[in-house]
Amino acid sequence: MSYQRPPVKAPRLSGVALKAFVNTLERGGVGPALVEKLLRDSGIEAWRELSAGDAPPIQYPLPPGAPPTESQTSEEQAARAVAASSLEPKRETVAAFARAYRDGGTDPVAVVRKLHEAIERLDGGADRLGLFIAxxxxxxxxxxxxxxxxxxAGRPLSVLDGVPVVLxxxxDLAGFPTTLGTTFRNEVVPTDSTxxxxxKAAGALILGKANMNxxxxxxxxxxxxxxxxxxxxxxxxxxxGSSSAxxxxxxxxxxxxxxxxxxGGSIRIPAALCGIVGLKATWGRIPETGVPPLCWNVAHVGPMGLTVDDVAAMYAILSGPDGQDVVARQQPAHHLSGYEDGALKGIRLGLCTPYFEDADPDVVARCRESVRALTDAGATVVEIPPPDLNTILWTHSCIILSEMTEAMLPQLKARASVFGLDSRTNLALGRRFRATDFVHALRHRHRMTRELLSLMAGVDVIITPTTATTAPAIPESTLPDGESNLPVVDALMRFIRLANLTGCPALSVPAGFxxxxxxVGVHLMGRPFEEHLLLRLGRVVERAAERRTPAVHVRVLG
Structure with a gap:
């Protein structure tokens, strides 16, 4: 099969045209007919006719991954990741906070006071960055x-003690509503998510709740x-987005x-566009207890951080069953075995050239440099077959939009206008998928997981860009409602969806500018429960990439 990417056939809409379009989609009679036409024009019929073979509509059992070569507690693993970042003296990493606290250069109280001043400056007034909801x-x-x-007193709870974080x-964070970025979810939750x-048990200082799509x-x-x-x-x-702020x-x-x-990329996409690291761990690796259900079959919660070492430390603290999340119950022990080993001899990088190069030239160039850094460290490149992007698109779209629509159905039935126009557009599509479409999607999810794991018997990771473009400009004239722009959505999600569908772990690492x-971000996808390998490779990429400081940036340790 040759590489093919179906064209996006949808108008770019904003303002009055977008409102009229959404109202038509939601209306009885003409609405369902318009939705069905949009779906047909976008290639859904070919997907509906595509056989899923013998795959049942349940997730393919994920194999346990490579066992650890050593035994360490979560706190010891986090400390190990932070200790490995000693080569980052000028960046305000977790290690820099721990070092400053240990040496007496500052303390958490002074840090928090500086942060509150900075947040008021950056997130107040007409020029606010839109960072915090609460x-x-x-x-x-x-x-x-x-x-x-x-x-x-020399009794820190962990290496994260006194380190600021944002959710x-x-x-869920006790004492706050979990708004999901809406205006109608205002009930304060009484208990913390896992x-x-x-x-909190690690001593991290939670600054607040971040804005989101x-x-x-x-x-x-x-x-x-x-x-x-x-x-x-x-x-x-x-x-x-959607983890925008x-x-x-x-x-x-x-x-x-x-x-x-x-x-569907909501950690990895903003990580790439903001020049940081984002890890979507294996499905169920980090418990979702206390995360309101939006999309049960493809959802993940996880760490975003300044460096790979920072993300590794948080991954170590967060991972493992909590006795409540059913998806998280059966999994092997998480570990960071071999994490600091930068010699990559024997590591095989799966790369499909036409797929890899289906991105903006600067993105491809920077990601090629990341591949070179990995091969210079001893890894080898193995050419792999192209993905079936139409099947991946519709399988993922059907599952996530159907599940999000079900999760929001009470609000939709009561008053759809409480949602923004872009949400209403997607929810209108979600309401029109058939029950047979959803079962068909689950069967293809099982089939694709099985086939991906078979492919990955011959490679250790699959490497692509994270997004096909760097951060697009904000369409200022369309705010606050925004616009419907499916070509931009496709460029941001082109390399993303398969990891959500299969549950395989994936990491976005800065690759340059x-x-x-x-x-620019580069994307590494691995086998289930092999986050330690992704993080190991991510460190090699990170150390080879150019570093700069954003135009808007604060320092609180110096």
Whole structure:
């Protein structure tokens, strides 16, 4: 099979035209007919007719991955990852915070006070970056005082003690609503998500809830209710989404780590466009307890960070069963075996040349440099067959939009206008998928997982760009509603969907910059539960890539 990417056949709409289009989609009679025409024009009929063979509509069992070569607790693994980052003295990484606290250069209270001032400056007024949905500065200051006392006594809870982090507002944090970027979810939650609880137990200082694309349904990162999240590299450009501000806060220097959630690239896309690292771990590796369900079969929650070492440390703290998330129950022990080994002899990189090169020239050039860094370290490149992008597109779209629509159905039935126009467009499509489409999609998911794992018996990771373009400009004239622009969505998601469908882990790592100075990300996808290998390769890529500082950036340690 030769590489083919179906053209995107959809108009670019905004303003009055977009409102009229959405109202038509939602209307009885002509609405379903229009949706069906859009689906047919975009290639769904070929997918509906494509046989899934003998695959049943259940997920293919994920194999256990490579076992650890040593036994360490989560805290020991996190400390190991931080210790490995000693070569980053000028960047405000987790290691830099730990070093500054240990040496007495500063303390968590002083850091938090500086951060509150910086957040007020960057996220207040007409020129705000659109970073936060909710904060409680006084609570953060009290947590910083407790961390400072532990550190003075020489009893830190972990290497994250006193380190600032931010949560996407898709993750429960006791005392806050979990808005999902909407205006109608205002009920304060009484308990922490597993992710928030584990971060608190590690001593991390949670600065607040980050802005996101409404219900995580779009990879652009614009929110009609809470404002457009703006990219610290150029505030006239998008951050990507849906974990939009989770990427921006790290890039802007407000914290070395944040939490994102990824049903279709929502960690990896903003990581790439904001010049940071993002890990979508294996499906179920990090428990989703306390993360409101939006897309059960493709959803992941996970770390975003300044460096690979930072992300590795948070991954170590967050991973493992919690006794509640059914997907997370049966999994091998997480580990970082071989993590610091930069010699890659024997590692095979799967690469499909026409697929890899289906991106902007600067993106391809930077990602080729990443491949070169890996091969210089001893890895070899293995040419692999092209993906069936039409099947991947419709399988993923059917599953995620059907599940998001089901999750939001009470609000849709009560008053669809509570959602922004881009969300309403996608939810209208989700309501028109058939039950047979959904079962068909689950069968193809099983088939593709089985086939991908068979392919990966011959390679260790698959490498592509993360996105086909760097951060597009914000369509300022269309705000606050934004626009429907499917070619941009396709460029952001082209390399993304298969990892969500199969549950395989995937990592986005900074690979350099385009000619406009915007970040490029390279994407590594591995076998289930082999995050340690992705992080190991990510360190090699990261150390070879050019580093710069964003136009909007703060320092709190110096």
């Amino acid at each position: 904060r409680k500065p006084d609570e953060v200051l009290r947590a910083a005082e407790a961390a400072a006392e532990r550190l003075r 996407k507002d898709e993750v 992710v928030a609880a584990r971060l 409404e219900i995580g349904i779009n990879p652009i990162g614009l929110n009609p209710h809470h404002g457009a999240a703006r990219n610290p590299w150029n505030r006239g450009h998008i951050t990507g 989770s990427g921006a806060v790290v890039a802007a220097g407000l914290c070395p780590l944040s939490i994102g959630a990824d049903g 385009d000619r406009a100075g915007l970040p």
